Amino acid sequence: MSDLDAQIHDAAQRLAKGQLVAFPTETVYGLGADASNPEAVAAIFAAKGRPSNHPVIVHVAPQADLSYWVSDIPKEAQQLMDAFWPGPLTLILPRSEQALAAVSGGQDTIGIRCPSHPVAQAMLKAFEQIKGPGAGVAAPSANRFGQVSPTQAQHVRDEFPDVDSSELYVLSGGSSDVGIESTIVDVSRLAQGVAPVVLRPGHITATQIAEVLQRDLGHQQAENTPRVSGSLKAHYAPRTPLFLLSAEQISVLPAGNVVAVSFEGLAPVGVHNYQAPPTPTHYASQLYAMLRSLDQQGYKAIYVQRPPQTPDWDAVNDRLGRAAAAFELDTDIT
Structure with missing residues (x-):
């Protein structure tokens, strides 16, 4: 077993024990915890200083069983998964009854994505082997709330200098290639006649999404629009003005x-x-x-x-x- 394989195995074991793990994705480094463990999810919010009503995204391994997390996968959502997963695309879907309300900020929707970074994929697969089908890792960006997201392991360590490795394990995987958070698309309200809507722009563009779906996208409206990560007016800010x-x-x-x-x-x-x-x-x-x-x-x-x-x-x-x-x-x- 290589050093990296041992670190990935260690990270998965720590997640299964309810501990926090910062891990690389192609977008930014995430601050991860077992998305089915209420205490572990609460530890994410505490470490970041994140408001409890601000949702986080659940990361899953390729070909994961999504039925634990979502109550319905509409045709359009499957088309986007087939086109862009694994990759920097988060889908907002109806949340299942057993999925923790804490990961969605108390909403009846949930954000799901399958990252393409090989280290993230290996960790998620190892975690799935421990937890079983439907395992997921809740992970916002691994930084203090509202601050600049990390794209290198050292950024995470710099962000949490006083946190011991026993409390936060940092799994290194080089620099994030994409460098900004995933595109978020809401496909949770199709049954109500609401077209897919881009709620956060990212590497995958609205044009690409519309081409896959072969339809026009909707426009974001404040009323009934799900709250999503990175949607606050002031965010991603350095300390220097x-x-x-x-x-x-x-x-x-x-x-x-x-x-x-x-x-x-x-x-x-x-x-x-x-x-x-x-x-x-x-x-x-x-x-x-x-x-x-x-x-x-x-x-x-x-x-x-x-x-x-x-x-x-x-x-x-x-x-x-x-x-x-x-x-x-x-x-x-x-």
């Missing part, structure tokens, strides 16, 4: 101990410059690592040039917008 600016505003920033993240290297003399990744995929994969790195430099502020307002940038714009929403923009900055 972050503001979104136009190219023109970036180019006339006053000198000071601040950094400008721009596509064209627009920072004027006296302002530190950080070159923004050029494509939405590259930007997403580097976003959280970039914010964490800039957060450690002692800058007074991070100014980010707004990316293009086109559909392929939706996920990046969503994360940056929520990060910036944690801070009030000084209208006199330029």
